Every structure is written in C-alpha cells, then in structure tokens.
Amino acid sequence: MAEKRDLVIIGGGPGGYLAAMRGAQLGKRVTLIDQDRVGGTCINYGCIPTKYLLHQTKVLKEVSGTRTLEGPVADVRLNWPKVQQGRQAVVDQLVKGLVFLLEKGQVEILKAPARLRADRSVVVRSADGSSIFEAGKVIVATGSRAAGLPFLKADGRRVLTSTEALELPEVPKSLLVIGAGAIGLEMGSIYRRLGAEVTVLEILPQILPGSDREAVTRLERALKKQGLKIFTEMRIEDAVVEDGAVTLKGVQLRTNQPFAYQAEKVLLSAGRKPYMEGLFEGPPFLEMERGFIKVDTSLRTSAAGIYAIGDVIGGKLLAHKAYHDALVAVENAVGAGGRSVEYRAMPMAVFSEPEFASVGLTQEEAAAGGMAVKSGVFPLQASGRAMTMGASDGLVKVLADDADRVVGAHVVAPGASDMLPVLTMAVSRGMTLKDLDSIVYVHPTLSEAIGEAALKAHGLALHILNQ
Numbered sequence: 001m002a003e004k005r006d007l008v009i010i011g012g013g014p015g016g017y018l019a020a021m022r023g024a025q026l027g028k029r030v031t032l033i034d035q036d037r038v039g040g041t042c043i044n045y046g047c048i049p050t051k052y053l054l055h056q057t058k059v060l061k062e063v064s065g066t067r068t069l070e071g072p073v074a075d076v077r078l079n080w081p082k083v084q085q086g087r088q089a090v091v092d093q094l095v096k097g098l099v100f101l102l103e104k105g106q107v108e109i110l111k112a113p114a115r116l117r118a119d120r121s122v123v124v125r126s127a128d129g130s131s132i133f134e135a136g137k138v139i140v141a142t143g144s145r146a147a148g149l150p151f152l153k154a155d156g157r158r159v160l161t162s163t164e165a166l167e168l169p170e171v172p173k174s175l176l177v178i179g180a181g182a183i184g185l186e187m188g189s190i191y192r193r194l195g196a197e198v199t200v201l202e203i204l205p206q207i208l209p210g211s212d213r214e215a216v217t218r219l220e221r222a223l224k225k226q227g228l229k230i231f232t233e234m235r236i237e238d239a240v241v242e243d244g245a246v247t248l249k250g251v252q253l254r255t256n257q258p259f260a261y262q263a264e265k266v267l268l269s270a271g272r273k274p275y276m277e278g279l280f281e282g283p284p285f286l287e288m289e290r291g292f293i294k295v296d297t298s299l300r301t302s303a304a305g306i307y308a309i310g311d312v313i314g315g316k317l318l319a320h321k322a323y324h325d326a327l328v329a330v331e332n333a334v335g336a337g338g339r340s341v342e343y344r345a346m347p348m349a350v351f352s353e354p355e356f357a358s359v360g361l362t363q364e365e366a367a368a369g370g371m372a373v374k375s376g377v378f379p380l381q382a383s384g385r386a387m388t389m390g391a392s393d394g395l396v397k398v399l400a401d402d403a404d405r406v407v408g409a410h411v412v413a414p415g416a417s418d419m420l421p422v423l424t425m426a427v428s429r430g431m432t433l434k435d436l437d438s439i440v441y442v443h444p445t446l447s448e449a450i451g452e453a454a455l456k457a458h459g460l461a462l463h464i465l466n467q
Contacts, residue, residue, distance in 0.1 A: 004029075005136065006135075007137050009032045014040060019330045024107050030107045032107055034114075036111075043091060045166060053190045054189065057078070060076065110124055116138065120304075120305050139307045140293065140307070146162060146271075159265075161268055172191065174265075178201055179202060179271065186351055188267075189226070198227070201234040201261065202234060203235050206232060231252075231259075234259065245263065246263060248262075275312065276293075315343060349417035359420060376397070389414060395453075398423070398426075406432065407427060
C-alpha cells in the first residue's frame with residue numbers, strides 16, 4: 001500500500017535538508033530520503049571538515065611563522081589524531097543539530113536508497129523492507145561526486161578523492177594534486193602546512209579556471225610563497241600506481257615537453273560529476289543536458305511535478321547555490337510563489353590563505369561580452385590593517401559598467417569570504433561605485449579596501465597613487 005506525501009526529497013545534502021525544512025514550514029507533509037547521513041557531502045565530507053582542517057593548520061602556520069615569539073617554536077606541531085577526532089566531533093555535532101531541527105519540524109527522515117518512478121512515486125528499499133511513497137511533488141537533490149580520469153581511478157589508498165584526503169591517519173610525505181580548483185588548492189594548502197611536499201597540476205592556463213585573471217595571479221603568487229608547487233597547462237596522459245608511490249606522466253602544453261612527477265599519494269580534484277547512480281526505478285526518464293538534469297528557471301524538470309536542485313543540475317557546484325535552489329524549488333512546488341533562480345550575483349570563495357572570493361563578471365568575461373568596464377584595484381600593501389596582520393599580499397578589485405553599476409568584484413585577502421557580502425549586494429542590487437565608496441567602513445579593517453577600490457575606478461583613491 002503506497003503512502004501519500006505532499007513532498008518527497010531525494011538527497012539530504014545542503015539543498016535537500018533546506019528544502020525539507022522549508023517545505024515543513026509551509027505546512028506540507030515532507031519525507032527526506034538519503035542513504036547517507038543528513039548534511040550530505042558538504043557537511044560530512046566536504047565544506048565543514050575541510051574548513052576545520054584549514055583552521056587547525058592555519059593556526060600552526062601562524063605560530064611557526066611568527067618572528068616575535070620566543071622559545072622552541074620549531075617544536076610546535078599538530079597532534080594529528082586529535083585533529084582528526086576534532087574534525088569528526090564538529091561534523092557529528094552539526095549533523096545531530098540538523099536532525100533535531102528536521103524532526104522538530106515534523107520532517108520524516110529515511111536512511112535508505114530511493115528509486116524514482118515516472119509517475120512521481122518513490123520506492124524505498126531498506127533492511128526493514130520496501131515502501132512506496134506517492135508524492136505530490138518530488139525534489140531531486142542527490143548532489144555530485146568526484147570525477148576520475150580514464151586511466152586513474154580512486155582506490156582510497158594511493159589515489160584519493162577529497163573524502164579520503166580528509167581522513168588520512170597519517171600525513172603523507174608528498175602529494176600530487178590533479179586540478180587547481182577550490183578543492184585542490186584547499187587540500188593542497190592543508191597538507192603543505194603539515195609538511196608534505198605538494199605539487200599541483202592544472203591543465204588550463206590558470207588556477208581557479210574561469211576566475212578573474214589578475215586576482216588569481218595574485219593568489220597563485222601567495223600560494224607559491226607558502227611552498228606549493230603549482231604548474232599550469234599540464235596535460236596528464238598516464239599514471240603508474242605502485243605500492244610506494246604514484247607517477248603521473250604527460251605533456252606541458254606551452255612547451256610540448258614531457259613531464260613526470262611522483263608522490264606518495266595523488267588527490268583527484270579535477271572536477272565533479274552529478275550523482276545519479278540508482279536514482280531511477282527502470283530506465284532514466286528525465287531530460288539531461290551535458291550530463292546534468294535539465295531544468296527551467298523554476299527548477300522544473302521535463303517530468304511533471306519533479307524538480308531538481310544543486311549540483312545535480314550543474315552550473316556552479318556550490319552549497320549556497322543549492323540553498324538558493326532549494327527555496328526556489330520548494331516554493332514553486334507547493335504553490336507558495338512563482339520564483340525563478342538568479343545566478344548573476346552568485347558568490348564563490350576558496351578558503352586558502354589568503355582567501356579568494358568573487359562575484360559577478362570577471363574582466364575577461366566582460367571583454368568577451370563586448371562590455372566596456374571600469375576597473376578599480378586596491379592592493380593590500382596599502383592597507384594599514386593588512387600591514388598589522390602581516391598579510392599584505394592581496395587586493396580588492398571592482399568592475400563597473402558604463403552606467404557606473406558594479407558588475408563584478410574579486411577579493412584576495414584574509415577573510416575575503418566575509419568581505420564579499422557587501423559586494424554581492426552591490427552586484428545583485430545594481431549599486432554604483434558611488435554607493436560603495438559612500439559606505440563608512442570601520443577603521444582599521446580590510447573592508448576599507450572596498451571603498452578605496454571603488455574610488456580608484458574613478459582615479460580618486462586616497463591611499464594609493466591614481467596613475
């Protein structure tokens with residue numbers, strides 16, 4: 001006998017659990033189904049544990065690099081088993097909190113594989129037997145997983161995804177990182193701070209492909225100073241996995257010269273792919289686009305009453321994008337409002353040190369679209385706060401169109417992710433450069449660089465030369 005539900009959500013990651021909470025707030029009977037723990041990859045194996053390790057290793061880096069301390073600073077080290085215990089404790093606490101909120105909201109949580117049928121029913125099979133839910137509406141939020149290479153697959157020992165890299169019982173002596181995206185740079189930073197020799201190989205001409213070139217060039221310089229070896233335009237063509245090491249071979253595309261790099265372990269961070277294994281009961285019936293589920297601006301799929309959100313629909317694979325998708329999809333699904341997704345001002349951040357944060361157009365994208373933009377760049381070398389922190393290797397860059405509206409912003413700075421919201425609002429609300437420079441920023445803070453960058457776009461900066 002099938003059970004009826006107003007809303008069934010498949011996938012308990014950021015988009016899934018937020019959709020469940022919102023559906024329950026709107027008075028709907030909601031069932032959330034995932035074969036893993038609530039929180040999905042982001043909380044259990046990605047965003048949260050990565051940031052915990054980044055924070056712990058940043059403390060180590062700051063202590064060991066501070067010249068004004070006395071005593072045997074060289075002897076300071078992290079207790080790696082305790083760090084790993086702390087990482088898991090934070091994850092467990094967050095998951096417990098989410099489950100508490102969902103249960104208090106009367107959301108039914110099922111931990112089991114779910115199979116979707118074209119008639120909008122969902123089959124759940126667990127050790128306790130099978131259940132069928134007839135759903136008024138379904139939201140697919142199954143997320144993504146690490147993509148491999150044709151000749152190199154993760155084995156959890158020598159060849160790692162970010163999941164295994166977070167849980168290593170010992171710090172490797174050397175690590176090869178395939179891909180200079182957010183995951184590669186963050187994980188590379190963690191293990192470099194712990195003493196590993198880290199080499200990052202990227203096939204495209206710059207790190208963080210698609211990001212503003214001037215900003216990421218500044219970030220790359222800072223990361224190299226920290227000891228990361230970063231090489232771009234490196235096409236990997238073969239891999240040899242042995243008991244004690246992995247060797248990657250390929251061609252440097254600028255010079256057409258062969259290369260070979262060897263390390264104790266390799267991290268696969270060359271992109272992600274939608275996770276849809278076992279999603280359908282029978283043949284797949286949702287229309288796809290470039291391997292992702294195709295949706296319209298209301299996040300409806302090709303099947304009536306079925307919506308999809310987050311990584312499984314492509315675009316920027318970000319947890320906060322999944323949050324945004326979740327609210328749009330739920331409110332459309334239950335008739336609470338005709339909303340559509342808006343990605344023009346979707347921010348992103350990389351939690352290296354310094355951090356990189358960005359929103360809106362890059363200078364290259366503006367040029368490719370035929371848009372003439374004003375650019376204002378304020379280097380952190382001129383920031384008093386950055387000087388006091390010993391962190392002057394960074395910048396704030398703002399871009400504005402011919403009407404002076406802010407269309408893009410890029411920050412390389414400590415805490416850049418926390419500086420970005422005002423810039424995200426500027427892009428989202430069509431604020432002008434004058435709006436940005438008229439804000440009173442607390443002194444001394446790094447955020448003062450935002451107003452200075454806006455002034456610099458008009459040649460009116462106060463703390464650097466206007467040349």
